[in-house]
Amino acid sequence: MKRNELKSCAVINDLTGFGRCALNVTLPVMSALGVRVLAVPTAVLSNHTAFDEYYFSDLTDGMPLFFENWEKLGLSHDGIYTGFLGSEKQVDIILDFIKKSKTEKTHLFVDPIMGDDGKLYSTYTEELVLKMRSLVHDADIITPNLTEACLLAGVSYDKMQNATDDEIFALAKRLCSLGARCTVITGIFRGRRVLNFVYDAVRGEKFISSSKYIAGQFCGTGDLFATLLFGYVMRGCSLRRAIRRTSRFICRAVRLSERLGVSPTDGVAFEPILKYV
Numbered sequence: 001m002k003r004n005e006l007k008s009c010a011v012i013n014d015l016t017g018f019g020r021c022a023l024n025v026t027l028p029v030m031s032a033l034g035v036r037v038l039a040v041p042t043a044v045l046s047n048h049t050a051f052d053e054y055y056f057s058d059l060t061d062g063m064p065l066f067f068e069n070w071e072k073l074g075l076s077h078d079g080i081y082t083g084f085l086g087s088e089k090q091v092d093i094i095l096d097f098i099k100k101s102k103t104e105k106t107h108l109f110v111d112p113i114m115g116d117d118g119k120l121y122s123t124y125t126e127e128l129v130l131k132m133r134s135l136v137h138d139a140d141i142i143t144p145n146l147t148e149a150c151l152l153a154g155v156s157y158d159k160m161q162n163a164t165d166d167e168i169f170a171l172a173k174r175l176c177s178l179g180a181r182c183t184v185i186t187g188i189f190r191g192r193r194v195l196n197f198v199y200d201a202v203r204g205e206k207f208i209s210s211s212k213y214i215a216g217q218f219c220g221t222g223d224l225f226a227t228l229l230f231g232y233v234m235r236g237c238s239l240r241r242a243i244r245r246t247s248r249f250i251c252r253a254v255r256l257s258e259r260l261g262v263s264p265t266d267g268v269a270f271e272p273i274l275k276y277v
Contacts, residue, residue, distance in 0.1 A: 007234045008036040012094060013083035015041040019048035020267025021220035022084055026227045032277045033231040038077055040066050043086035049121055050219050050265055056123065058086045067097045079107040079234050082135060083223065086123065091131040107234055110139040111226040115147045118157040137179030143226045149175060149185050169206050172199035182239065186225055189213060196243060211247040218257060220267035224250060249277060
């Protein structure tokens with residue numbers, strides 16, 4: 001990124017009152033990276049869905065009004081980042097927004113948030129999974145975990161739990177065949193390491209990014225990973241360097257969270273070290 005050049009990214013994600021996730025993560029982290037966030041809330045929640053109870057308000061009807069007003073005002077953006085979606089209709093709204101506003105220079109990032117540990121999140125449906133496949137088309141980078149990668153590819157999660165490296169790379173390549181230029185399958189645990197499998201369809205290359213596993217899994221870590229990765233790429237980092245810097249920051253944040261005794265449900269504590277992004 002050139003000096004004094006401020007990038008902007010339209011971030012389409014949910015807003016949660018309690019919990020370090022979604023827009024609560026993206027707004028401060030991308031801002032710290034020097035990327036201006038143009039927020040489009042897909043839903044408002046009292047707290048994230050890992051809790052037993054939560055208030056959920058679907059904001060689908062308001063989303064077209066956001067985009068219509070931006071178009072009228074002639075507002076532009078350098079990136080589009082989609083995260084948690086509250087309904088099937090939202091995908092169609094976003095696809096229309098992408099069609100009208102995306103240029104050859106616009107980065108399109110999709111974090112296909114749908115589930116974990118082989119299960120869909122409680123607010124998701126099979127119909128929304130099918131819709132999500134159309135959203136990854138033409139994305140520059142998608143960041144599914146193994147569950148989400150299997151859902152998108154129509155592959156059995158149970159069969160992939162003990163998959164070899166080659167099988168995971170084949171899964172990533174299959175997702176790129178849906179239209180994504182680059183797939184990063186995140187959070188694969190191997191012994192004391194956490195691996196991210198990267199397949200770049202444009203360059204025709206693949207690689208594994210590895211970092212030390214630190215005991216304890218915090219809610220919202222995937223949101224933090226996607227936000228950092230997309231933010232670094234928007235600032236001009238290569239994909240390898242962006243993933244390396246992202247993994248290093250998350251390890252540092254998780255260590256801090258454990259030292260502070262932060263509850264895993266509260267999410268990884270990144271605020272005290274935000275200046276180090």
